[in-house]
Amino acid sequence: MRLQALFGYSAAVLTLIVALATFIGMNSFSHKLVDVTGLKISPWFSGGEILGTIDRGSYKILKHRAVFDGLIGQKAEGFVQIDFSPTADLPDRINEKIDFDLDGKIDFALEYDVVANTAVITAYNPRVLSLAGCYVLKERRAVRVSLRNE
Amino acid sequence: MLQGFLLGLSTGATCLAYCAPVLFPYLLGEAKSIRQTAWTLSRFMLGRLLGYLVFAVFAWLTGNYLNTLTDRREMLIGFIYILLATLLLWYGLGQTSVPCAAGSLRGFAATLAQERPALFPLLLGLFTGLNLCPPFLLAFIAAGENSTLGHSLLFFLSFFAGTALFFLPAPLLGLGKNVSQLKNVGRLAAAVMSVYYFYSGLLLLWGGMISS
Amino acid sequence: MNAFAANREWKKALLFSLPMLLISGLLFLSGKPLTNPAKLAPAVITFLFINITFFCMIYTGQTHKYRSRFFILASLLFVVSFIANLIEVRGTMELSAANMLDGETPLCPLVIPMLIIPAALTHTIIFPGSLFAAHAGVAPMLVLWLGFSLAVGRGWCSWICFFGGMDEGFSRLCRKPKITAVDSKWTALPWAVLLGIVLTSAATLSPTYCAWLCPFKTVTEFPAIESAKTALQAVIFSSLFIGLVVVLPILTGRRTQCSLFCPFGAFQSLFNKINIFAVRINRADCVNCNLCLQKCPTFSLDEQSLQAGKTLLSCTKCGKCIDICPKKAIAFHIKGTPLHLNLQTARVLYLYPAFTFAAVIGGGCIYGGLERIFRLAVTGSMIH
Ligand code: SF4
Numbered sequence: 209m210r211l212q213a214l215f216g217y218s219a220a221v222l223t224l225i226v227a228l229a230t231f232i233g234m235n236s237f238s239h240k241l242v243d244v245t246g247l248k249i250s251p252w253f254s255g256g257e258i259l260g261t262i263d264r265g266s267y268k269i270l271k272h273r274a275v276f277d278g279l280i281g282q283k284a285e286g287f288v289q290i291d292f293s294p295t296a297d298l299p300d301r302i303n304e305k306i307d308f309d310l311d312g313k314i315d316f317a318l319e320y321d322v323v324a325n326t327a328v329i330t331a332y333n334p335r336v337l338s339l340a341g342c343y344v345l346k347e348r349r350a351v352r353v354s355l356r357n358e
Numbered sequence: 359m360l361q362g363f364l365l366g367l368s369t370g371a372t373c374l375a376y377c378a379p380v381l382f383p384y385l386l387g388e389a390k391s392i393r394q395t396a397w398t399l400s401r402f403m404l405g406r407l408l409g410y411l412v413f414a415v416f417a418w419l420t421g422n423y424l425n426t427l428t429d430r431r432e433m434l435i436g437f438i439y440i441l442l443a444t445l446l447l448w449y450g451l452g453q454t455s456v457p458c459a460a461g462s463l464r465g466f467a468a469t470l471a472q473e474r475p476a477l478f479p480l481l482l483g484l485f486t487g488l489n490l491c492p493p494f495l496l497a498f499i500a501a502g503e504n505s506t507l508g509h510s511l512l513f514f515l516s517f518f519a520g521t522a523l524f525f526l527p528a529p530l531l532g533l534g535k536n537v538s539q540l541k542n543v544g545r546l547a548a549a550v551m552s553v554y555y556f557y558s559g560l561l562l563l564w565g566g567m568i569s570s
Numbered sequence: 571m572n573a574f575a576a577n578r579e580w581k582k583a584l585l586f587s588l589p590m591l592l593i594s595g596l597l598f599l600s601g602k603p604l605t606n607p608a609k610l611a612p613a614v615i616t617f618l619f620i621n622i623t624f625f626c627m628i629y630t631g632q633t634h635k636y637r638s639r640f641f642i643l644a645s646l647l648f649v650v651s652f653i654a655n656l657i658e659v660r661g662t663m664e665l666s667a668a669n670m671l672d673g674e675t676p677l678c679p680l681v682i683p684m685l686i687i688p689a690a691l692t693h694t695i696i697f698p699g700s701l702f703a704a705h706a707g708v709a710p711m712l713v714l715w716l717g718f719s720l721a722v723g724r725g726w727c728s729w730i731c732f733f734g735g736m737d738e739g740f741s742r743l744c745r746k747p748k749i750t751a752v753d754s755k756w757t758a759l760p761w762a763v764l765l766g767i768v769l770t771s772a773a774t775l776s777p778t779y780c781a782w783l784c785p786f787k788t789v790t791e792f793p794a795i796e797s798a799k800t801a802l803q804a805v806i807f808s809s810l811f812i813g814l815v816v817v818l819p820i821l822t823g824r825r826t827q828c829s830l831f832c833p834f835g836a837f838q839s840l841f842n843k844i845n846i847f848a849v850r851i852n853r854a855d856c857v858n859c860n861l862c863l864q865k866c867p868t869f870s871l872d873e874q875s876l877q878a879g880k881t882l883l884s885c886t887k888c889g890k891c892i893d894i895c896p897k898k899a900i901a902f903h904i905k906g907t908p909l910h911l912n913l914q915t916a917r918v919l920y921l922y923p924a925f926t927f928a929a930v931i932g933g934g935c936i937y938g939g940l941e942r943i944f945r946l947a948v949t950g951s952m953i954h
């Protein structure tokens with residue numbers, strides 16, 4: 209009983225230390241947390257890792273990997289995101305032929321109207337479904353195209 | 359596979375809520391130690407699993423039949439989702455009694471419990487496994503979408519695994535008040551999930567209408 | 571109390587308040603640009619308010635009264651500074667798809683239960699935020715939540731949750747409850763909602779509560795209304811807000827959103843199991859007047875629990891029952907220590923961690939809101 213009480217009071221004091229440590233160590237703890245767990249923002253929001261870059265002189269095209277990530281395994285449908293950056297030097301219209309799975313074959317043609325922020329997709333690969341959206345981001349423009357999984 | 363597991367998880371509390379009134383009085387009345395309870399429980403669960411697998415075969419047959427019936431399968435399933443969601447909501451919020459096959463077992467149960475005590479929980483499980491409670495019907499529909507018998511069996515197996523999680527703590531929890539609060543959670547979860555299935559059903563219907 | 575004793579009490583309270591003066595000086599004041607007169611005044615006012623609140627709690631022995639004022643004010647001023655900040659950086663309370671792709675959504679703690687299964691299975695956070703954003707990045711919020719939950723359990727809901735503060739604020743507008751009987755079965759609803767959102771979020775890999783149910787989008791940010799779906803969502807969240815945060819609290823005098831709906835509150839209750847602090851009723855002193863039971867803001871006492879001398883799992887450790895019990899039969903308690911002994915020690919040991927969090931988080935909200943209001947008074951606008 210005595211020991212329990214001692215344990216109780218010590219734990220109670222410890223909570224104040226936890227409280228102080230939470231704020232003082234916030235920065236280092238959060239980096240630790242991410243390092244240890246390897247957490248990332250879900251590719252459904254972030255767009256996924258960048259697979260390749262095409263240099264077009266005044267601007268660059270960034271191809272993300274196709275995202276089908278499910279909770280376990282893969283989903284039947286997903287998307288691929290293409291970024292254009294920096295925004296300041298983009299032409300008014302961009303026409304690109306995109307090979308999203310890097311198999312050497314063109315999968316779709318993208319006509320992106322930068323000014324109106326609209327796009328048209330012509331699919332060459334049956335896995336390419338439709339345009340999912342065009343987005344004006346802080347330092348880039350992004351276009352997402354819906355895909356069917358193999 | 360995963361879908362089945364998730365469905366099991368999401369409705370497991372409801373399943374427990376429906377089965378608890380059948381299971382707990384028996385567990386509490388019969389078993390003495392936790393180990394004995396666990397043993398009874400595992401026979402009960404085995405019975406349930408058997409019941410589920412029987413249903414997996416049915417679900418597959420029905421799914422195939424539906425396929426030959428119409429090419430607007432999506433719309434049909436959407437429609438059934440909505441119907442079932444309504445049922446689920448009704449069970450969740452209404453004061454209906456347990457639609458569990460094991461409920462109808464009572465008279466017979468007494469005799470059986472006397473003569474074959476070892477078999478009893480197994481049968482009890484089998485009958486609760488064969489019941490027509492709403493989460494189960496949803497699993498039925500979802501499994502019907504599977505193309506092969508193997509998939510259908512797998513689906514029900516994982517559905518079973520999902521719901522089983524809710525039964526594991528049962529031997530420890532089996533005390534009067536907790537059961538009733540658990541029942542409330544189960545019922546309300548059924549109501550909450552019904553809204554989700556209702557919405558999914560609407561989307562399926564909508565998708566079917568657009569594509570046709 | 572004679573003059574001498576009063577004098578001693580006063581000094582004792584001052585002594586016990588000194589650590590908080592230090593803590594709040596260290597954690598709250600540090601990093602504030604105090605050379606800027608426009609920021610100095612709100613900082614000093616907040617700092618004083620924090621410490622006066624704590625002193626009053628210690629001196630009077632009343633927890634709920636002062637905690638509640640602080641809590642409600644923090645929540646009101648949180649809304650002021652949050653919205654002003656959104657308008658400043660984004661120009662609107664609406665959250666566009668592009669904002670989400672940019673990872674610009676501050677992580678709301680209410681999302682945390684939905685993150686767990688996907689994070690465990692896919693190592694990803696299913697939320698459109700950033701890991702280390704300056705404003706409520708995912709990682710720091712997780713650390714904060716973990717620290718708090720370990721230290722104070724569901725005390726979260728009566729010390730730092732700004733949403734809980736709104737619910738409490740409206741419930742305090744109720745002078746005489748118009749609705750007194752609430753079927754206890756409804757207290758199971760938060761668990762049902764929790765179950766539903768955790769599973770649907772895992773299945774869809776998106777935080778379904780945020781999209782479909784969270785009432786507090788009404789006073790923070792919400793997805794831009796661009797389609798039938800987003801319009802439906804807007805109808806849902808605003809009616810939940812009006813019903814559960816405004817109307818029902820006024821009618822019942824209870825925190826109905828927190829106790830009958832909020833899935834995060836239910837989730838936090840689990841931490842009460844492992845938390846060292848609890849609230850206990852001394853059966854020897856209790857006369858079964860049931861006052862605590864009728865007044866608990868979160869329905870965390872019922873007849874059975876009262877007989878057992880304990881609260882239910884959902885207790886937010888707000889201190890209201892303790893303050894109002896006419897027999898002084900209820901008290902904060904440290905698990906493992908002898909029951910109904912050293913009550914003051916237990917209380918003070920609880921108040922330090924709980925109020926430390928309140929001072930930094932709530933104090934930050936109060937400061938942020940005051941700063942905007944000062945700016946409005948001086949420049950005629952809340953934003954730059
Ligand atoms: S129940 Fe929810 S809203 Fe209420 S205080 Fe707790 S977390 Fe906040």
Ligand code: SF4
Nearest residue numbers: 866885886888889891
């Ligand atoms: S039981 Fe007491 S301390 Fe706990 S929430 Fe209710 S009034 Fe507050």
